[in-house]
Amino acid sequence: MLGLARSVARAQPRLASTFAVQSSSVHTLPKLDYAYDALEPHISGEIMNLHHTKHHQTYVNGLNAAEEAYAKAETPKDRIKLQAALKFNGGGHINHSLFWKNLAPTSQGGGNLSDGPLKAAIERDFGSFEKLKEQMNATTAAIQGSGWGWLGFNQATKKLEIVTTANQDPLLSHVPIIGIDIWEHAFYLQYKNVKPDYLKAIWNVVNFKEAEKRLVEATK
Template identity: 35%
Template sequence: MSLNFFNISYDKKDLEPFLSVETLEFHHEKHHRAYFDNLSKLIVGTELEDKSLEEIILFSFSKKEMKSIYNNAAQVFNHDFYFKSLKKNIKPSDGFLKIIDNSFGSWSDFKEEFKTKALAQFGSGWTWLVVNDNKLDIVSTSNADNPLTLGMKPLMTIDVWEHAYYIDYRNVRGDYISALLDNLIDWVFVESNYELVD
């Protein structure tokens, strides 16, 4: 499995004060590392070894005997996508703000809907900004699930597993979501994913 799905382009301290070095040490270097290493071991020498990460996810999805491969592959994708969704002090372009306004009513309506859906996700999971049927939408997925298997194109995600926020925000998931939406989303990454959509 390519290290492109593990490496991040910033230093662990670059997300402070919104996410601490300690959180990155656990979340990136231990949780994400474990999924990455598990997947690499599970696929070595199998027919999946030369497939893309997205192909592995779609192939193993809903195959009972491949549950472990699916969970680890999806968590590698989700974490890589999450860490690439983060950067401090990046603002959306005027053009993308207009698309947000047209899709959700306003910037604050977008943030409110994202936060509401992230808080409504019971237990572990992910909340995503996606393109679904050529429209922007916000969806949550449980555990390792992601929008790829739903036929949606992800633009960005926030990890709502407790391990993502417990060190910095304890049990207050809403404060974590607000802090990231206000300060830590790499809108250049989001918009580049949007431009890739046909």
Template identity: 45%
Template sequence: MTTRRNFLYLLGTGTTSTLLGVTNASWAVPVAPTAAAKDVFALPPLTYDYKALEPHIDAATMKFHHDKHHAAYVKNLNAAVNKYPELKTKSVEQLLTSLSALPKDIQTTVRNNGGGHYNHTMFWRIMGPKGGGMPTGSIATAINSQFGTFDTFKTQFNQAGTKLFGSGWVWLVSDKNKLKIITTPNQDSPISQGLYPIMGNDVWEHAYYLNYQNRRPEYLSAWWNVINWTEVNKRFAQAQKT
């Protein structure tokens, strides 16, 4: 049954990946949020148990990563959007692809927290229990065509994530139907660069430090054991439509 909370989440995040821009840069004077303000973005529930990805990602990490870090991004994004009621009709994709058109006082907040919300929503979906193994379907064909072999792709992906200084993400993106491996700092999202993220790994320390401490390469290697290739194929199919 679709609850009001789930409905607001679907409304807030958008159910499609069409990258629409915000064209009206003349915003009204911000309205101070009130207790009655209706939040339009919500934390999506996990579709599997916190411990479902063990031993590769432990339950304690999953719990505070989802319930604390992602929840904080959602809370901060809502606080920013609540100041400008006209923005409540925009999906998170629309906000992130039109950052420069937003009111200046919330641009950084939306970039950081809208990006965090969008990135993590994808992150939970492309992982799952009984995952991993070799890629299947269209994404397997595309990876082999672009990178030669899956092992070559995986090595390049892991190297990019290892070399990223500080916090950020390593991604496989579609750039005009060409696959590329890129990294972004902090919670920056590829969609803000006009790229479609097919899959990405969070290399902030909070994503792995309880289990792996400073051994980021070990975490990156273990992460392939929880990849949900079915979901990655869905995102790849969507990328080809954009």
């Protein structure tokens, strides 16, 4: 788990300090900055409640249990057996902690991409915001099974790029700027099996101010 924490520190600077503190203590479910129904009609309050209090809480519980077992493991073989649980639950906790910050009600600026470094970078690397949405929605919708679609900053090329991760794998190759959860629990109660409708709707509540902060920090 410590290796995962170091990788997160490199790829996700805003989360690194929090994760470093938590890695030696008990992980807890982060509070949301808005009410569960604040993202309606784009994401229902029922989905947000279940997603946060049930699914994310399950990853937190699983991560705490896996880390406790890892600390008690007496042999390398026992510790190796725990790697899958640490990766899955640790990734679930990392990804969802980023995801909640990634969203904002329209009354708090959600969905509003204003002029600034993020908009300029999107237009530079994709041509327009509309082209970014089209490409990212298509790439994310094509994920087979469960996973995440990401707008990430490649620190080698200094460009924004669209990438995906499977299951709850955290994004380590890029700095995450915007992440979209494509697990069914993120949309099925409202959008059923029509993933494109969910992907189209979520842009109305993306917290572009938070995304821009991540980009600015990544480019320092």
